[in-house]
Amino acid sequence: MRWQGQELGVPDAAALPGLEHLNGLVRSVTTPEFSGVTFHEVMAKSALNHVPGASAMPFDWTVNPYRGCSHACVYCVSPETLVLCADGRQRRIDELVIGQEIIGTEQQGGYRRYVRTRVLAKWCTRKRAYRVTLADGTQLIASGDHRFLTDRGWKYVTGRIGGSSRRPFLTTNNRLQGFGLGGRPTLSTSGSGEYRRGYLAGMIRGDGMIFHRVYERGAQRRAVHLFRLALADAEALDVTRRMLEHEGVATRTRPFADATATRSAMTAIHSGRRADVETIERLIATPSLRTRTWHAGFLAGIFDAEGSCSRGILRIANKDPEVIRLIEDALTVHAIPHVTEPPRANGVRSVRVTGGLPERQRFFRLTEPAISRKLSIEGTAVKTVADLRVVSVEDLGYETNMVDITTGTQDFIANGVVSHNCFARGTHEYLEFDAGRDFDSQIVVKINVAEVLRKELARGSWNREPVALGTNTDPYQRAEGRYRLMPGIVSALADSGTPFSILTKGSLLRRDLPLLQEAATSVPVTIAMSIAVFDETLQKLVEPGTPTTAARLDTVRAATEAGFRVTVFLMPVMPHLTDSIPMLDDALRRIKEAGAAKVVYGALHLRPGVKPWFMRWLEQEHPELVSSYLGLYPGASSYAPKQYRSWLAKRMQPLLRVHGLGGQAEDDSPRRGPVPGLAARSQIVTTSRGWPAASTAPAMLF
Numbered sequence: 001m002r003w004q005g006q007e008l009g010v011p012d013a014a015a016l017p018g019l020e021h022l023n024g025l026v027r028s029v030t031t032p033e034f035s036g037v038t039f040h041e042v043m044a045k046s047a048l049n050h051v052p053g054a055s056a057m058p059f060d061w062t063v064n065p066y067r068g069c070s071h072a073c074v075y076c077v078s079p080e081t082l083v084l085c086a087d088g089r090q091r092r093i094d095e096l097v098i099g100q101e102i103i104g105t106e107q108q109g110g111y112r113r114y115v116r117t118r119v120l121a122k123w124c125t126r127k128r129a130y131r132v133t134l135a136d137g138t139q140l141i142a143s144g145d146h147r148f149l150t151d152r153g154w155k156y157v158t159g160r161i162g163g164s165s166r167r168p169f170l171t172t173n174n175r176l177q178g179f180g181l182g183g184r185p186t187l188s189t190s191g192s193g194e195y196r197r198g199y200l201a202g203m204i205r206g207d208g209m210i211f212h213r214v215y216e217r218g219a220q221r222r223a224v225h226l227f228r229l230a231l232a233d234a235e236a237l238d239v240t241r242r243m244l245e246h247e248g249v250a251t252r253t254r255p256f257a258d259a260t261a262t263r264s265a266m267t268a269i270h271s272g273r274r275a276d277v278e279t280i281e282r283l284i285a286t287p288s289l290r291t292r293t294w295h296a297g298f299l300a301g302i303f304d305a306e307g308s309c310s311r312g313i314l315r316i317a318n319k320d321p322e323v324i325r326l327i328e329d330a331l332t333v334h335a336i337p338h339v340t341e342p343p344r345a346n347g348v349r350s351v352r353v354t355g356g357l358p359e360r361q362r363f364f365r366l367t368e369p370a371i372s373r374k375l376s377i378e379g380t381a382v383k384t385v386a387d388l389r390v391v392s393v394e395d396l397g398y399e400t401n402m403v404d405i406t407t408g409t410q411d412f413i414a415n416g417v418v419s420h421n422c423f424a425r426g427t428h429e430y431l432e433f434d435a436g437r438d439f440d441s442q443i444v445v446k447i448n449v450a451e452v453l454r455k456e457l458a459r460g461s462w463n464r465e466p467v468a469l470g471t472n473t474d475p476y477q478r479a480e481g482r483y484r485l486m487p488g489i490v491s492a493l494a495d496s497g498t499p500f501s502i503l504t505k506g507s508l509l510r511r512d513l514p515l516l517q518e519a520a521t522s523v524p525v526t527i528a529m530s531i532a533v534f535d536e537t538l539q540k541l542v543e544p545g546t547p548t549t550a551a552r553l554d555t556v557r558a559a560t561e562a563g564f565r566v567t568v569f570l571m572p573v574m575p576h577l578t579d580s581i582p583m584l585d586d587a588l589r590r591i592k593e594a595g596a597a598k599v600v601y602g603a604l605h606l607r608p609g610v611k612p613w614f615m616r617w618l619e620q621e622h623p624e625l626v627s628s629y630l631g632l633y634p635g636a637s638s639y640a641p642k643q644y645r646s647w648l649a650k651r652m653q654p655l656l657r658v659h660g661l662g663g664q665a666e667d668d669s670p671r672r673g674p675v676p677g678l679a680a681r682s683q684i685v686t687t688s689r690g691w692p693a694a695s696t697a698p699a700m701l702f
Contacts, residue, residue, distance in 0.1 A: 038443070039443045039444075039445050039479060040443065040444045040445065041445050041447050042444055042445065042446055042447065043446075043447065043448050044446035044447075044448055044449050044452050045452070046098075046099075046452060046456065047063050047446070047449050047450075047452040047453035047456055047489075048061055048062075048063060048453065048456050048457075048467070049061065049062045049063070049064065049120075060465055060466070061465055061466065061467045061468065062467065062468045062469070062471045063449070063453060063467055063468075063469050063489060064446075064469070064470070064471065064473060064475070065445070065446050065449045065469075065475055065480075065483075065485040065486065065489060066443055066444065066445055066446070066473045066474070066475065066477060066479065066480075066485075077093060077140065077141065077142045077143075077146060077402060077403065077404070077414055077419065078093075078129070078140075078141035078142070078400065078402060078403075079092060079093060079094035079401060079402070079403050080092055080093075080094075080141075081093045081140065081141070081142075081403075081414050081415055082181070082365075082414070082415050082416075083096060083102055083405075083412055083413060083414060084102065084103040084361075084377075084412070084413035084416075085100065085101065085102045085103065086101035086102055086103060086116045086376075086378075087101075087372040087375065087376075088364060088372055088374075088375020088376050088377070089364070089368070089372075089375065090361075090365055093403045093405065093414070094403050096119050096122060096405060097119065097122070098119050098120065098122055099118060099119060100118065100119045101116055101117070101118055102116075102117060102118070102119060102407065102412055102413075103115070103116065103117070103377065103378070103412070103413050104116075104117040104407050104408065104409030104410070104411045104412050104413070105149075105382055105409060105411055105413075105418055106409050111381040111382070112177075112381070112382040112418075113379055113380060113381050113382065114377045114378055114379065114380050114382065114413075115378060115379075115409060116378055117407045117408040117409040117412075118407065118408050119405050119406070119407060120405075120406045120407060120408060122403065122404070122405045122406075125401075125402055125403075125404070126399045126400065126401055126402065127143035127144075127145075127399060127400070127402045128143065128144060128395070128396075128398070128399050129141055129142075129143070129395075129396040129398060129399065129400045129402075130142055130143065130144055130157050130158060130393055130394060130395055130396060131392075131393070131394045131396055132148070132157060132170065132390060132392075132393050133390075133391045133392045133393075133394070134176060134180060134387070134388045134389060134390060134391060134417075135387040135388065135389040135390075135391050136180045136181075136182050136358070136386045136387045136388060137180075137181070137182050138180040138181045138182060138386075138388065138415055138416060138417065139415070140414065140415050140417070141396075141400070141402075142157050142402070143157065143402060144156065144157045144158035144159075145157070145158075146419070146420070147419070147420035148170065148176050148177075148414075148417055148418065148419055148420070149176065149177040149178075149411070149417070149418035149419075149420070150170070150174045150175055150176055150177065151174070151175040151177065151384070152168075152174065153168065154168070154420055155168045155169055155170050155174060156168065156169045156170070157169065157170055157393060158170075158393065158395075166612075167612055170390050170393050171390065172389075172390050172391065172392065173389050173390065174389070174390045175384060175388055175389050175390075176384070176388040176390065176417040176418070177382050177384050177388070177417060177418045178382065178384065178386075178388065178413060178416050178417035178418050179356075179357045179358040179361050179384075179385070179386055179416045179417075180358055180386040180388050180415070180416040180417060181362075181365075181415050181416045182358065182362060182386070192293055194291050194293040194294045194297065195293050195294070195296060195297035195300075196243045196246065196247070196297060197247075197283055197284075197287075197294065197297065198290075198293065198294035198295060198296065198297025198298040198299075198300075198301065199239070199240075199243060199297040199298070199300050199301035200240065200243055200244070200247075200280075200283050200284055200297075200301060201283070201284040201285075201286070201294075201297075201298050201301060202297065202298040202299065202300065202301025202302030202303070202304075202305060202326075203229070203236065203240050203301035203302070203304055203305045204227075204229060204240075204280065204284045204301075204305075205284055205302070205320070205323055206301065206302045206304075206305030206306040206318060206323065207229060207230075207231065207305035207306065208227065208228065208229040208305075209226070209227070209228045209229070210226070210227050210277060210280065210281060211224065211225070211226040211227075211228075212224070212225055212226075212277070223274070224272070225272060225273070225274040225277040225278075226270065226271075226272050226277065227251075227270060227271045227272075227276065227277045227280050228268050228269070228270040229268060229269050229270070230256040230257070230266045230267065230268035231266060231267065231268075231305075232263070232264040232265065232266050232267075233304070233370075233371045233373070234267065235370045235371050235372060236304040236305070236369075236370040236371050237253075237267060237268075237269060238370075239304075239370040240269065241253070241269050244269075244280070247279065247283055248279065249271065249276045249279050249280060250271065250276065251269040251270060251271045251276075252269065252270055252271065253267060253268070253269050254267070254268055254270070255267060255268075256268035286322070286326065290329070292333055292334065295329070295330035295333045295334065296330070296334065296366055296367050296368075297367075298326060298327075298330050299316075299327070299330045299331070299334075299363070299366075299367040300367040300368055300369045300370070302316055302318070302323065302326075302327060303316055303363075303367065303369045303374070304369050304370050304371050304374075306318050307369070307374065308374065309360065309374050309375070312356070312357065312360075312380060313352060314352065314353040314360045314363060315341075315350045315351065315352045315353075316350065316351050317348050317349065317350040317351075318348065318349065319346070319347050319348045319349070324340065324349050324351065327351045328340060328351060331351065331353070334366055336353055336355075336359055336362065336363055336366075337353065337354045337355045337359060338351055338352060338353050338354060339351070339352050339354060340352075355385070356383075356385035356386075357377065357380065357383070357385060358385055358386040358416070361377075361416065382418065386416075388417060404421065405421055406421050407421050443473075443477075443479060445479065445483055445485075446485070447483065447485070449485055449488075449489065450485060450487075450488025450489050450491075450492055451488070453488075453489060453492045453493075454488075454492040454495075454496075457492055457493070457495075457496035457498060458496065462496070462498075464496065464497050464498045464499070465498070465499075466498075466499040466500065466501065466524075467493060467498055467499070467500045467501075468500070468501050468503065469486075469489065469500060469501065469502045469503065470502055470503035470504050470528065471503060474503075474504050474505055474506055475489075475502060475503075475504055475506075476502075476504040476505075476506030476507075476508040476509050477506055478506075478508070480506070480508055481508060486502075486512055487512060487515055490512060490515050490516065490519055491515070491519075493519070493523065494518070494519035494522055494523055497522065497523055498523060499523045499524040499525070499526075500519075500523065500525060500526070501525070501526035501527065501528055502516075502525075502526070502527040502528055503527075503528030503529070503530075504527070504528060504529050504530075505529060505530045505547060505552065506529075506547060507547045507551040507552060507554065507555045509527065509529065509555055509559070510554075510555055510558050510559075513558060513559065513562045516562075516564075517562055517563065520563075520564075525564075527559065527564065528569075529552060529555060529556065529568075530552070530569065530571075531549060531552050531553065531556075531568055531569075531570065531587075531591070532570065532571055532572060532573075532578075533549065533578060534549050534578075534583065534586055534587040534590060535578070535583060536548075536549070538577060538578070541621060542574075542617075549590075553590060553591070553593075553594040554594075556568065556591075556594040556595060556596055557594045557595050560594070560595030560596070561595070565597050565598075566594070566595055566596040566597055566598075567596065567597065567598040567599070567600060568591045568596045568598070568599050568600075569599070569600045569601070569602075569666075570587060570588075570591070570599050570600070570601040571600070571601060571602040571666060572602060572603060572604035572605060573601055573602065573603050573604065573648060574604045575603070575604065575628070575629070575632055575640065575644065576622075576625050576628060577622070577625075579648060579651070581651065581655070584651065584652065584655055585655055585658075588655050588656065588658075588659045588661060589659060591659075591661065592659045592660065592661055596661065597661070597662060598661060598662040598663060599656060599661050599662070599663040600663065600664055600665070600666060601648070601652055601663065601664075601665060601666065602645075602665060602666030603639075603640035603644060603645050603648055603666075604640060605638055605639055605640070606633055606638055607638050611633065611638070615629065615630075632644060645665065648665075649665050652665070
């Protein structure tokens, strides 16, 4: 994208065609001027995004009118990949939605454990496909840049063992972490008649009551026919009620038992019609020919009625010998290992599934029980029982559609193994363009974001907390020149009394300065912009996709003249490239001349996954610096060493005083709390919480 067009007064020859009236249409737009870039126009369902509490970001709420896979979306898996959700069920990754609760992992003491997390973002792209096959039969289709957790740490699907772009990658006999899927097929037949009748048989024979009796009083005879099913779990009761309705049996619902200190409240469905009760009896009778689907439904029903999964042990208990036999038969049919325990004193016997978490998860995936609480693995330690050794990694020789998500834990469970999410997605507000050969140019435009935001801000529950704009992608990127989403967003925030900040590199911000001045009369306004490289030649190499330094300084000057105070974030400072005294002195002089009042600076931060791309770029453009950077950022190190940061501070502080600028190192900034400046007067904060780069330049995080 040619960002020069963001300068005011410069003709925008490559602008998108007019898109003012879409009438709710969702479409993808490509133009020859945006070679390789696709704009996906979507109708957003929500605008406000809540930042997870564990995040170090100094804000709690964000709005991002644009989202895009041009931001290094290289960690991707096939759309058919199954992801373990928080309700214990596995769903295809392409069916997940932002905000959905799923299962991730986190280190707790000496163990990594399964924990609940949320989908924070989701992207689609096309990548070259690789198939990873494990010894238990589990297969995963992923890009070469995807990472999985092994017994030796995180490893990419493919990689190199030498050169600056070397990285750990999967080899045969590496053992993935998780429980896998196994090679045996599973059923997706929960909606079929066979499954439905099997479920009803298991549920009603396990926990229901059918009653026939004739009462006589003198010459009068009264026949009573009754069906009743009482449960504490509404999920299973609702499923049973709907299944009976599908079979033509109508039931009534009523309270059955109040909650006590040791027992939950119970609700019952019932019917007193003779025809209904007789139909139920026919439905739950054991068929002479039982299909695999019937067996799966029976296991789901009897598990919901009489099953438990406590401390990692799955049991189904019953006193009826025929029911126990049916449970054993169904498990055998589906090759689920099990043992039948000796009877207790009351005659109740339990059938226990063996094989650990892999077999329990296969049982749940195959039978699809209704009660979510019985399916949870939250808190369980990640212990690999299944044989998840890597047998092969095959290049399939073609590109295919793939999906990636960002989660609160930075990982998720994909086809039963622990999978890392996209390296740039968890904190991709720092990153604007992928730097490698896998450059993606997919920009999602939320064309109705202003209207949706206004409705969300009007809710009585909204507390007018500060909202950060531009923390994922630049709200004043070049496409804003045509879509004009920001004026509506600014007006919605100001009208609702909500303080807000804007983070941008785009000089198009100047277009909205009058609107921002008006907004600042009613709410605190903080505007963020990035200026990191002041050498024109170097800037073209490492930031070819951004407005020029001069254009951004002009924006700072215009904002200052509009009455805003300006703080410039001079970040990242790159060792041996932008940290010399002449370069720093020139940068601070120009910042001061533009009217800024304060500078925040920090050294280059190379996040995992970004580092290989940066080192590859460095090897191409500055091979003489490769050994020095490997020394400063050895192994998996992401941050510059403390000694370098201290050296940089000693170099910066005198220069800041010479130029009459207030300043501080990034390390001195608070990691969580109010957005800087919101409690004081409105100001412009120019920050570089991002490092855009095109296909020939590195993507850098700091």
